[in-house]
Amino acid sequence: MTSTDTARPETWRTPFVIVVCGCLIGLLSFGPRSVVGMFLMPISNENGWTRDVLSMTIAIQNLMWGIGQPFAGAIADRFGTLRVFWAGAIMYALGLACMGLPLPPLAMHVISGTLVGLGLAGVSFNLVLSCFAKLLPESRRPSAMGAGTAASSLGQFLFAPLTPLLIDLFGWKVALFVFACVPALIFPLAFALATNPAANVGAGTGAEKSVAATLKEAFSHPSYVYLVIGFFTCGFQLAFITTHYPPYLADLKMPAWVAGFALAFIGLFNIVGSLTSGWLSGRMLKRWLLVYIYFARGAVGLMLIVLPPSPAVALLFAALMGLLWLSTVPPTSGLVALMFGTRYMAMLYGFVFFSHQVGGFLGVWLGGLMYERTGSYDIMWWLSVLFCIGSGLINIPIKEQPAKPAALVPAE
Template sequence: MTATTSSTRQDGWRTPFVIILCGCLIGLLSFGPRSVVGMFLMPVSTENGWTRDILSLTIAIQNLMWGVGQPFAGAIADRFGTLKVFWAGALMYGLGLACMVLPLPPLAMHVLSGTLVGLGLAGVSFNLVLACFAKLLPESRRASAMGMGTAASSFGQFVFAPLTPFLIDMLGWKAALLVFSCVPVLIIPLSFALATRPSSGVGQGTGAEMSIAATLKQAFAHPSYIYLVIGFFTCGFQLAFITTHYPTYLRDLNIEAWVAGVALALIGLFNIVGSLSAGWLSARMSKRWLLVWIYFSRGAAVVLLFVFPPSTALALVFAALMGLLWLSTVPPTSGLVALMFGTRYMAMLYGFVFFSHQVGGFLGAWLGGVMYERTGSYEVMWYLSILFCIGSGLINIPIKERPVAQPVAVPAE
């Protein structure tokens, strides 16, 4: 009897519908506040008398610590179950957001808010939700569920993006941040639907008996996994750069302030379509070629910013195009991890792929501020974004879409 079947019989209320619904809500609540942190870049910097690169480094550290924490959070969830990981992540996430309103010196802001938000996200983000979907849902529903979970995270951005400037105007930026710091607590009751037993899931062949160390050794010796890890860097670089600096980029172009909120909302809205489509396509076509197409299309979307003169219309069209491609990389990427290595250590192995994503996120958020202070514009960052898209598209081409051969157990003499 599989772990999923056993779980279903013992917890009859946790139907696939309930699991997907609660997982999607967790994705919405975790990604929403994080996606709008860039809107606080100018208020926090002005309040503290900082240049843009200082808070950009805090946001960059949040991305990096999210990536650093993800494999560990995944390994703990794989080994001991997910509940405590969700609970600890929700509390750290909320506390880290609350720290941003304090009059802290830069180093303290980097250490407290950067570390707490990053590690908190590692425990509650859609990455862990997708791993739960892989463990708890039948294989026939995994790809579509992963698309829905990713889309729900984007819907969080769609909800919080227009809400943020409204709350800042009505309550002030500090009160708005404190409101958002309470949101992660709502994840705790929802997490019961995604509870997994220790070491649940299945591997490929004899992989169910492999240790964590043996699994990691096998994964990092497999070229296709390495290509996947490297390619995912670009996704994080673009996402962090745009969410952190696109609002101020538009402001520098003298585009009205409301456009930034609408643009981020459009990214979230169109990403719902893109993520659901990517989940549907992942079950019906080559996952690696889907990734190649997505990365090349992202680069083409950025080229539009240089072909046409700046305008409100261009800002919104670019946001819509990027939204279609925003998190559409996640279903095929997570699907390839599950295909190659099975689901037993899915959270951990996808966590290492996501670490590459967050290294890119660190550089996207931090270098955006640094390059602006040094050159007075974001032009270099946009060129880097195009270059990385081309590189990631190319590196995904040689990926082999098949289960990794498992070592044959040798009986003890």
């Protein structure tokens, strides 16, 4: 019996059901998170804060998401995913709700920053992709990972125009409360992605190694380290744009609908980009796909810098960036599975994602700080271009082959 058979003995859990439920979880978890930038100005104005205060809260959310991801992955690898999804949904909902309370800045940073970040670690598409790697046949994994990533973007596409509408009709507090209720829908969907810890044994090259031995092997493998470092840029750019692009456009005196449609365009075009990336990941060298994506991101960022600002340019930037938005995820997760197998997939990809979220923390926090210090986001746009070039270069020497097995030790 294969590990896949052991993992999903129920007849109702077909590959189609697993992919659909996983995609819905990705949509529901990524949707509210992708529009937090639209609450930056209303919450700041309500509390009399400068722009950098709530930016710090959102930055901490990104950082805690990154810190929590390896632990959530390790717990899911060891004990199964169902309870991780449930715990994450509860924390995510509470953290979003707390953003609507009249908390002082420090309490907002600690409470909302921690709860939303750790909650996302337990329900985001990262854990969904690791479930796909364990529950689906190898031939279906690249396209499923592309679909899971695309579904997350569909969440952004749906929530982006909905957010300003809800804020205009009912106020930002009601809109935030509505979004805080969304994670509850993840509870029933998680049953389809439940993994049996016993099913992990025998899956991939790291099947019989302990957690410590696996981590030692991973971080002594240059290609894995390059992957970790390169993913920093993805988080830096995405988090900066998600949080600060709406106020950036407002500073340029553009109508509010431009920001809503820009974020929606990113989500819509990322569906195409993610599906294409998942398809290409199974047909070309993944490292070169990453190189092309990072260089293309730098070119799109440069376009925004040099062209005169207008709604057309703002939407064109959003569409082009959307094609590249999460397209890094299928080749990145695919490389982790290729190097180390699926036994500790959630944990090892969690460490790669930690780098992503360190970048996200700096992208959001520095964005607010640089704006308050200089009165513009110019420095941040140039930094994102330079980081894209660096990440493209660092992915070139990655070797696409299984890591050399280390000496096996008894599993923990």
